[in-house]
Amino acid sequence: MNPRKEIAGQLLECGRRLEQKGFVAGSDGNISARLGPGQILVTPSGMEKGRLTEADLVVVNEAGQVLDGNQRPSSEIGMHLAVYRARPEISAVVHSHAPYATAFAAAGIELPDNVLPETVYFVGKVPLVPFAPPGTKAVGEGLGPYLAEGLAFLLANHGLLTIEKDLSQAYNVHETVEHSAKVIWLAKALGGAQPLPAHEIERLSQMRKEQAKK
Numbered sequence: 458m459n460p461r462k463e464i465a466g467q468l469l470e471c472g473r474r475l476e477q478k479g480f481v482a483g484s485d486g487n488i489s490a491r492l493g494p495g496q497i498l499v500t501p502s503g504m505e506k507g508r509l510t511e512a513d514l515v516v517v518n519e520a521g522q523v524l525d526g527n528q529r530p531s532s533e534i535g536m537h538l539a540v541y542r543a544r545p546e547i548s549a550v551v552h553s554h555a556p557y558a559t560a561f562a563a564a565g566i567e568l569p570d571n572v573l574p575e576t577v578y579f580v581g582k583v584p585l586v587p588f589a590p591p592g593t594k595a596v597g598e599g600l601g602p603y604l605a606e607g608l609a610f611l612l613a614n615h616g617l618l619t620i621e622k623d624l625s626q627a628y629n630v631h632e633t634v635e636h637s638a639k640v641i642w643l644a645k646a647l648g649g650a651q652p653l654p655a656h657e658i659e660r661l662s663q664m665r666k667e668q669a670k671k
Contacts, residue, residue, distance in 0.1 A: 464490050464498055465511045467624040471551060472500065474628060476507025480553040480635065486616075487531035490624050491541065491548040495519050499537060501528030532592035539597030540620050543604040547620045549627040554616040557638035561585075562611040568638055571652040576637040577661040580609050580630055588613040609634045 471488050475481045486506050489499040500506060501513050515526030519541070521534050531537070537550045561568050567585040570576055576583075584603045589595035589612075596612070603610055608630050610618045617634060621627035644650035652658075 461492055461498070462511070464492060464624070465514055468498060468500070468514065469509055469511065471624050471628045472506035472509050475551070475553050475631075476505065478555075478632070478635075480555040480617075480631070481506050482554065486551075486553040487533045487537070488552070488624070489531075489534070489537040489550045492516065496524065497534075497537065497541065499530045499534055501526070502530065502532050504528070533596065535594045535597045536600065536618070539600055540604060540618075543601065544620065546622060548622055549624040550618065550620050551624070551627045551631050552612075552616060552618045553631065555631065555635040555638075557642050558611060558617040558635050559615070560642065561638055562616060563614050565613060568611060568634070569641060569650065569652070571658050572641055572644075572650045573637050574653065574657070574661055575633055577653065577658055578665050579633050580637075581662065581665055582607055583609045583611055583634060585611045585613055588615065591615055 468488050468490055475486055484503045484505055487500050489497050492498050495518050497517050499515050499517060500509060501515055504513060513528055515528050515530040516524045517530050517534060518524055519538060521538055523530060533552060540547055540550050568583045570582045586599055586603055589599040608620055612618055617631060619627050619630040621630055641650050
């Protein structure tokens, strides 16, 4: 299969899953993936992520200039490009307003990363990035200090951003973080979530680091 067509199909599927899960409303959210050196495939501005076609997608270069496509690229393209510049090993970025994760971001509360084993192993720490006006270069600049490592970021008063080596993995991290946020939220009604033992967190964290090297 043509690599571009395959990546486009993965991107469209990711958009459908975000909509089906209720992680986006209206034209919320944006998704991108590396096509190759200097080429990024990204969702268009102002369109529903669950109803996109391959013809709607836009190819931009590392400066955000359109190379191919009839639509305007997402207004958040600067945020995506900041990720790709800082993390050469990353090839996919997913951003949504997943309700539970975004609730933590809106409340200015960092999501605990010591409650569910899956979060510790597959995601790790999820920092809370200070607010920056959506669609401005300030979003990418604000992310800068947090991008050295990690796969998920809460954007204060904005939403959830996840990154990975491909779209499938980036989406899975997205869903894992949202599930964790939901469980922690629900656990509050039962007195609050209890953290994992420190030695178990250390064990899982070490496993994650070793897996990342492969």
